[in-house]
Amino acid sequence: MHQAILTCSLTDTASVGTILPPVASSVRQARALTRSELASRGLTDHEGTAELLVSELVTNALRYAACAVRLSLSFRGDTLHCEVEDTSLGPSVVRGAREEDESGRGLLLVQELARAWGRRDSRVGKVVWFELGL
Known part of the structure; x- marks a missing residue:
């Protein structure tokens, strides 16, 4: 269970x-x-896309940083801002996956579906973020 x-x-x-x-x-x-x-904000129309994008960032952080990660969701007007912070200093690279590859599409999905996204250094590693219009 998460602690919010x-x-x-x-x-x-x-x-x-x-x-x-x-x-x-x-x-x-x-x-x-x-x-x-x-749901608590009546924004269930955007649930699928938001869940997918959050899932991709968290999966990447857990896979490549192999440590606990911090997830933050902010609601600013008509925008959801999501941040995932981990201790890895590795790059966040959009790469093309071949048809037979089972992974490698996460950041490509974020790039295609989010209003904006990016990466910045943090005190302990990096933060990968996206914004989704609601």
Whole structure:
């Protein structure tokens, strides 16, 4: 079970965050948190896309960093802003997967479906983020 932390600011932004352990079930927890937050705001029309994108970022972080990751969801007006932070300093590379490849499409999906996305260094590693129009 994830431990969610809810914060609100004076700028009409609500954020929820959690630390996910380095286990496969954390991806399911990330999707459940995303689904729950969207439902609580009446934004279920965007549930599938948001869950997919969150799932891809969390999966990448868990696979390549092999450590606990921090997931943060922020709602700013008509935009969902998602951040996944891990301790890896490795690059976040969009790569083309061959038809027979079982992986390698995650960031390509994020690039195609998100309004914007990117990577930045953090104090402990890197943050990969996306914005989804709601």
